[in-house]
Amino acid sequence: MTILTELKPGDSLKSVNLEPVSRMDLIKYAGASGDFNPIHTIDEEANKAGLPGIIAHGMWTMGNLSKLFSDYIENGFIEDYTIRFKNMVFIHDIITLNAILKENDGKRMHFSVNATNQNDQKVIKGNIIFNLY
Amino acid sequence: MFKAFIGKRSKGVENMVERGAVKKFAEAIGDLHPIYVDQDYGKKSRYKQNIAPPTFPRVFDYGNIEDFHLPNVGLIHGEQSFHYERPLFVGEKITCYTEIKDYYEKKGNHGFMGFLVVSDIGEDENGEVIFQSKAVVIITEEVRKVLTV
Numbered sequence: 278m279t280i281l282t283e284l285k286p287g288d289s290l291k292s293v294n295l296e297p298v299s300r301m302d303l304i305k306y307a308g309a310s311g312d313f314n315p316i317h318t319i320d321e322e323a324n325k326a327g328l329p330g331i332i333a334h335g336m337w338t339m340g341n342l343s344k345l346f347s348d349y350i351e352n353g354f355i356e357d358y359t360i361r362f363k364n365m366v367f368i369h370d371i372i373t374l375n376a377i378l379k380e381n382d383g384k385r386m387h388f389s390v391n392a393t394n395q396n397d398q399k400v401i402k403g404n405i406i407f408n409l410y
Numbered sequence: 411m412f413k414a415f416i417g418k419r420s421k422g423v424e425n426m427v428e429r430g431a432v433k434k435f436a437e438a439i440g441d442l443h444p445i446y447v448d449q450d451y452g453k454k455s456r457y458k459q460n461i462a463p464p465t466f467p468r469v470f471d472y473g474n475i476e477d478f479h480l481p482n483v484g485l486i487h488g489e490q491s492f493h494y495e496r497p498l499f500v501g502e503k504i505t506c507y508t509e510i511k512d513y514y515e516k517k518g519n520h521g522f523m524g525f526l527v528v529s530d531i532g533e534d535e536n537g538e539v540i541f542q543s544k545a546v547v548i549i550t551e552e553v554r555k556v557l558t559v
Contacts (some may be wrong), residue, residue: 296442302438309431309438310468335487339441340465347443347463350497351456355464359491382545410456 281349281386282409284311290345290388296371298333306337333366338392338401345376345390346407353409356385360403364394376405379398383408411549412478412513412526420473421511422533427498431469432462439463452500460500464492467543469484471506472530480526488525489546496540504532504540511544524549 279290303317312334315322323331339360345388346355366372373393380387386407436446442465452460481503498504511526526547532540 305434305438309434312468313546320471335492336465336468337439339490340435340463341441341536344439344441347441349459350443354497355494357491357493358464359489361489362487369524377459399458 281407282381282382284378284386286354286378286380288378290378292373293345295341295372295374298366298368298372300331301367303331303333303337303368306340310334310336312336314331324334328365330367333368333370335362335401338372341372342374342376342390342392342401343405344353345374346405349407351410353386353407355405356408357404357406359405360390360401362400363402364398364400366394368398370400372400379404412510415510416513417477417510418478419473420475420507420519421429422505422507423473424469425470425504425506425532427462427500427502429464429500429506432460432466432500436463437478439465444457446451446500447521453461455498461497462500464497466498467492467532467541469504470504470530472506474554475508475510475511478510482534486550487545488547488548490543492541492543494541495538498540499531505534505537506530506532512556521551523551545557 286313307313307318315332316326316328317334325395375390376390378403379389388405390405394400434509435445436442445455445461446463493517509529511529515524526549528545
């Protein structure tokens with residue numbers, strides 16, 4: 278495991294490749310989050326909304342991305358987490374989670390974070406400020 | 411369309427950071443780290459208890475703003491942020507409310523777009539704000555037609 282405080286600006290946390298997105302992933306997230314918007318689970322409803330198929334909840338992807346930091350919870354906590362949703366995530370997409378250190382002032386580590394799909398498109402993009410104990 | 415709601419907030423609703431809900435949520439985002447789900451691990455951690463993942467506040471009930479209704483389909487989630495004073499602890503009570511922060515409209519290539527900025531806030535039992543989240547929701551021409559009927 279990376280020792281967090283030894284990272285230098287420009288260094289990355291170890292990227293994580295998710296399993297291809299499945300319908301069951303989104304059904305589980307709908308149940309766990311209470312977001313039952315049917316464009317995330319039912320093809321006909323997605324089609325009615327002009328989509329080629331169901332799309333992942335943006336918050337599913339955002340929720341996944343923060344796990345890059347879970348192993349460091351003894352070192353600090355996520356103080357700020359800001360995301361822009363850039364592109365839709367479809368089932369069978371292969372998502373990669375990335376975090377790059379921008380700045381460390383000794384109290385807070387500023388990371389640029391994103392999730393990309395198999396075509397190297399960013400699907401979400403933003404920042405995490407990790408507050409060190 | 412929503413300008414009149416700027417500054418309006420819901421009455422607080424008491425929520426519990428429920429252990430089972432945290433486990434289900436952690437599983438759904440593929441993050442079953444023991445700090446979220448293993449009681450012994452939590453006790454030995456610096457927190458002396460389990461905590462919830464940072465996007466968990468999605469689960470809470472924030473109450474309703476009077477006369478404010480959004481359709482549950484056809485909206486685009488544009489941006490989302492969370493600001494924390496500390497992590498949420500499993501088992502604690504959080505009083506949650508929501509507030510309409512802003513609403514503005516733009517005309518773009520795809521016609522009319524409305525931008526609604528909603529803040530969700532959670533306070534602990536001492537009345538301290540623990541987290542504030544902000545969502546930017548984009549309302550498209552299609553949705554607007556439905557709303558104004």
